Amino acid sequence: MEKIEWFGAAGLCSNDNDQILMIKQGSLDEEKRWSIPSGGKEENETYEDCCVREFSEETGYDIHVVKPLFLKETKDQGVDVKVHYFEVEIIGGTERIQDPDHLIYAIEWKSADEIRYINLSFPEDRDLFLTFIKENADDL
Numbered sequence: 001m002e003k004i005e006w007f008g009a010a011g012l013c014s015n016d017n018d019q020i021l022m023i024k025q026g027s028l029d030e031e032k033r034w035s036i037p038s039g040g041k042e043e044n045e046t047y048e049d050c051c052v053r054e055f056s057e058e059t060g061y062d063i064h065v066v067k068p069l070f071l072k073e074t075k076d077q078g079v080d081v082k083v084h085y086f087e088v089e090i091i092g093g094t095e096r097i098q099d100p101d102h103l104i105y106a107i108e109w110k111s112a113d114e115i116r117y118i119n120l121s122f123p124e125d126r127d128l129f130l131t132f133i134k135e136n137a138d139d140l
Helices: 047-059 123-139
Strands: 005-012 019-025 033-035 038-040 061-076 079-093 104-111
Touching (some): 005 061, 019 047, 019 123, 038 047, 047 061, 047 104, 061 123
Parallel strands (some): 005 079
Antiparallel strands (some): 005 038, 019 033, 019 104, 061 079
C-alpha cells in the first residue's frame, strides 16, 4: 500500500494585546471552527514560502517569518501529516478574506481566555496557542 503524506505550514501571529490572529473555517456542510492561517505546501515551495502565501490568501496580510516554532506530525484518516508552525509578524496588507477555497468565514484576534473555550479545528493546538501567547506577553 502506498504511503500518503501531506505537508503544510502554519503562521502564529500575536499583537500588543496578547492575542493571536485566527480564522474561522470549514466547508459548507460542517461546523465552523477556529484555526490559525495554514495550508498545504506546493511543489518547489519552501515551508516559509508556504506560510507566507497561505497567510496572505486567508487573511489579506503580508507577513515576515520570524522563526520556526514547532513541527507537528500526526496521522489523519491514514494520511501522514507534517505541519511546520512559524512565528510571523504582519508587515503590510489589509485584513480581507480572499480564500480561493471558500472555506474562511471570519478573521479575528483571539485572547487566551477566548482560546480556552472556542471550538478549534485542531484541539491539540490549544496548549501551543496558549503557551505562545504567554511567552510573547512575557517578552513585552
